[in-house]
Amino acid sequence: MTKQMHTIEESTKVFKALADPIRLKIIGYLNQLDHEVSCGEVGQVMGISKTSGSYHFKILQEAGLITAHKIAREKYVALDRSTFDQYLTHFWQNL
Numbered sequence: 001m002t003k004q005m006h007t008i009e010e011s012t013k014v015f016k017a018l019a020d021p022i023r024l025k026i027i028g029y030l031n032q033l034d035h036e037v038s039c040g041e042v043g044q045v046m047g048i049s050k051t052s053g054s055y056h057f058k059i060l061q062e063a064g065l066i067t068a069h070k071i072a073r074e075k076y077v078a079l080d081r082s083t084f085d086q087y088l089t090h091f092w093q094n095l
Contacts, residue, residue, distance in 0.1 A: 010064070014087045017063035022048065023056050027065065027079065036067075036078035 017023055025046055030037070043053035057077060060066045064083040068075055 011087060013063040014065065014083065017059050017065055020056070020059075022046065022052075023060055026056060026060065030066065030077065030079045033078075036076040039068075039075045039077055042077065 018027070026042055029042060029045055039053055039057055040050070042057075043050060046053070048056070057066065057068060057075070061068050061077075064080055066077045067080050068077045070076075
């Protein structure tokens with residue numbers, strides 16, 4: 001796979017992840033925080049089920065928009081601001 005094709009696939013993942021209203025709300029909530037937070041807390045604030053939350057967090061993580069790690073049974077997430085800097089600040093350079 002060429003570097004350009006790899007970048008197009010990565011860009012597609014980012015923009016598809018951002019195209020969903022719930023995921024945009026999750027991003028907006030995480031943007032207000034300066035620390036990682038549990039997925040359960042985010043789900044509760046968003047008013048979504050654990051299953052729905054898991055689905056949205058997976059898409060956001062695969063797109064590189066959030067970082068996630070588990071401690072015991074709880075998963076914690078935070079924004080990965082470097083992805084936003086790469087794809088949104090330099091939008092025209094990624095086309």
